Amino acid sequence: MNTFSHRLASLSVRNRGFIAALLTVISGIALVGYLDPSWIVGRQPSSKGLPNSDRDEPAEETETASRERNVSPISLSNSDAVIVVESDDFFTPEAVAALRQVTDELEALPQVTNVLWMDRVPILNIFGLPEPLLPRSSASPQRFAQAKDKAMRHPLVGGQLLSDDATATLMLVTFNYYHILDDADATSVLKETAQRAASSFSESNFRFRVTGSMPSAIAALEAHESNLLKFQLIGYGMIFVMALILFRGVRAVIVVALAPVVGVCWTLGWIRFLNYENNPLIDVILPILVSLVGLTDGVHLMVQIRKLRAAGLDKLAAAQQGLEQVGLACFLTSLTTAIGFGSLTLADSEWVQQFGLCSMIGVVLCFLSVVTVIPLACCTWLGNQVHAGHERSLIDRNLDRIEVLIHWVLGRRRWMAAAGILSTICLAAISLTLTPDQRDSDSLP
Secondary structure, three states, X not given: OHHHHHHHHHHHHHOHHHHHHHHHHHHHHHHHHHHOOHHHHOOOOOOOOOOOOOOOOOOOOOHHHHHHHHOOOOOOOOOOEEEEEEOOOOOOXXXXXXXXXXXXXXXXXXXXXXXXXXXXXXXXXOOOOEOOOOOOOOOOHHHHHHHHHHHHHOOOOEOOOEOOOOOEEEEEEEEOXXXXXXXXXXXXXXXXXXXXXXXXXXXXXXXEEEEOHHHHHHHHHHHHHHHHHHHHHXXXXXXXXXXXXXXXXXXXXXXXHHXXXXXXXXXXXXHHHHOOOOOHHHHHHHHHHHXXXXXXXXXXXXXXXXXXXXXXXXXXXXXXXXXXXXXXXXXXXXXXXXXHHHHHHHOOOHHHHHHHHHHHHHHHHHHHHHHHHHHHHHOOHHHOOOOOOHHHXXXXXXXXXXXXXXXXXXXXXXXXXXXXXXHHHHHHHHHOOOOOOOOHHHHXX
């Protein structure tokens, strides 16, 4: 194993042309991922197509299946947006006329296919003919009072499309997604159209709000994009501050920071070939997580290189011996970290599975970045004074203090290994009893 570590370290330091070519190839693949992954993997069908889009049907189908496909049952949950209308009284001639005008103008929008509200639920009279739930605007007050009572007793209206106190009603909107060109077309345009249509009826006094699956998805995506920049700035800022405090040398901080930066860039480029879109765990958490993994490995390698440089070795010898002495330890820590993240692919949640796979890829790429970028950078002009501030470094100054703990653990390595195995089994048994607690409201602002 020592011979293998020596050969690996010698390859990484003495054959800098080969390492530069390797970095170029990995970076080139990542760049293709940023630009257009289809250049390598071809076009991949996305699982996140338009909602309610037509699926491919088999060429042959039975007569029963054909009849079933022609049936269009009413579903109160099959809508893209919901307009919540609030008013003191919906069962007046003025209010009914205003709601019908709102419906007509909403359906006149190119992005709106259909609007379902309480006036369009199926009602059959004694002759078996369909009739609207609400009477004409010219009907008597008694007819409107009867309509209110009938609406509250209707299974699709009372407590569904109409609140129990009859002060709020829902209008379910279905979209034609080919005509939605902007987020506002699915949110604010609906509200503005409804308000404009109702404004011509002075006595209506309606209040409109827009919710539903599509507006909620848009709100979650906007919150996700704002959190993306905020949390990454916080994470990268903390990494830079920690590295500055630990090493007390600008050049050492720059060299250590190069590995996580390159590792994150590689990871974000490579995972684009997997076609995972709009996963907040990947977009927000993964870059920070990968950079922290790269920082921990880079810190160990940089501490050893600085110690060797302070002992009088030149740049090449210090980089090679440092990688030879701690490279295997960094590999083992990266291996166990990758295995831990790989276990997430066994989860029930698709987002967690994708996050586990991408994290495993990120850990591998970040390890490659650490063992190639840091020794390569230490052999350049950046490594001339990389050991500056070595005597003031918190790690170098206090590392010897944990030798007592290390010797104690090594002296009881069998007991420690047994305790680790038993703890792993117990924790695995507990984790098998857990269920994911994932709610759509977690993604909303």
